[in-house]
Amino acid sequence: MNHDAAMAVVEFSGGKGNILWAAHAERYSKVKNDHYLNQRIVDEAMTFGPFDKVVYYEKPLLKKTRQFYAGQYGLAMSYTEMPQWHLDHFNIKIDEYVRHHDSHAAAGYYTSPFTHATILTVDAIGEWNTVSISTAEGTQIKTQETIDYPHSIGILYSAFTHRCGLKPAEEEYILMGMAAYGKPKYKDDIYNDFVEQSPFKLKQNLHRGIQDWHPEADVMDIAASIQQVTEECLADLWARASRYASSNLVYAGGVALNCAANKVLANMGLFDNIWIIPNPGDAGSSLGCIAASEKKFIDWQHPFLGHNIDGEYPVDALIKELKENRMVGVASGRAEFGPRALGNRSLLADPRGPEIKDLVNSIKKRQQFRPFAPAILEEDVNDYFVLPKAVKNTPYMQFTAACTHGKEFPAIIHHDHTSRVQTVRKTDNPGFHALLTEWKRQTGCPILLNTSLNIKGQPIVNDRADGKAFTNKYGVKVLG
Ligand SMILES: [Fe+2]
Secondary structure (H helix, E strand, O other), X not given: OOOOOEEEEEEEEOOEEEEEEEEEOHHHHOOOOOOOOOHHHHHHHHOOOOOOOOEEOOOHHHHHHHHHHOOOHHHHHOHHHOHHHHHHOOOOOOOEEOOHHHHHHHHHHOOOOOOEEEEEEEOOOOOOEEEEEEEEEOOEEEXXXXXXXXXXXXXXXXXXXXXXXXXXXXXXXXXXXXXXXXXXXXXXXHHHHOEEOOOOEEOOOOOOOOOOOOOOOOHHHHHHHHHHHHHHHHHHHHHHHOOOOOOEEEEEOHHHHOHHHHHHHHOOOOOOEEEOXXXXXXXXXXXXXXXXXXXXXXXXXXXXXXXXXOOOOOHHHXXXXXXXXOOEEEEOEEEEOOOOOOOOEEEEEOOOOOOHHHHHHHHHOOOOOOOOEEEEEHHHHHHHEEOOOOOXXXXXXXXXXXXXXXXXXXXXXXXXXXXXXXXXOOOOOHHHHHHHHHHHHHHOOOEEEEEEOOOOOOOOOOOXXXXXXXXXXXXXXXXX
């Protein structure tokens, strides 16, 4: 229950967890960022049951104390906002509640390749914490310091998302994309009016937005300004986190989805290794709360954990469409757990040529300024992109990187000459890896344009019926 409800099923044996399945409620209800579970996702989860223990990702009574403090009396008093009330509809009994930031931290650390780390969690808000720094040694995680509501980088960014005419707690990624088109003219004003950088503090509670702030301003300039302020405040938090002993950073919480900031932060060189789970926001905490409860590592293989569409990955059929210069959808194998389509629920195109960006944007009814992401074989990435320091690969599109061949691939280059690149390796996704390998062999082009396969305003395609609906709506084949 939150702005992106999700479920995960984990089996523990031999001291480690094995993820059996994990999925977002929206992909089953077809309500984008669905706040609530629905019968279809619960039914699919139950095929992996029965369950020994059900864990929930935050403490509802603690959250209510914050809602009272914030003056949200209706929410605080409402029993229909209690998670158990909702889960009673599905005959699910919650056995344990884990703190919100403990769920985030555990989702990150217990799926990481590390045996020790500093964990930095930054989000809008759970119960009270908005930033937490924890240290992890073996299977033990210890919270070292926190920042609490109303001082929240996530709420600050969401308030500006709303100010720029976008949907808060949902369209922050569009604001991030707009930032490249503006100048940070209002940076000093943001500091003067709202933010103390070090230690991070808000000068006023922004939960109710800032709609009338600088009404004359160009929204692109506002976007550039808040993006830069956010990066500076996050840089300060990364520096604080680096004072703890570990050279490994686990970065968690919804703010870790800001791939433009992640590039700047990784380039500071404060950590030798960085791990961000592909689903660092609240949906990923469905996995994290289980890990936090068990205090055991989870054998992380890849993010393809959701609904399964049977059959071979349709490499030859996809190549045929792409070589005829057509966009093509693929819906094959298990759906991605996380907000990005990484090859199993993707809309693909040849990234060469000047028209393809406008064409895909017009099909998807997106703002024309928005670029698309490139997928490239991991072994080729350094020939075409400059990855940030401490980033050896980016299989989940978590960092932007400068492209050294921008003129050849205009559809995947943003205004600031960066791309949200996805490096593809066989162990993650053998089908998508085979497609890129064959595409490169036949055309000499090492890159494919990869965007999520979804109808505008709807979640990413989940099952075969969704794929058919996409074809009917847009006339684009969906293979798989
Ligand atoms: Fe969160």
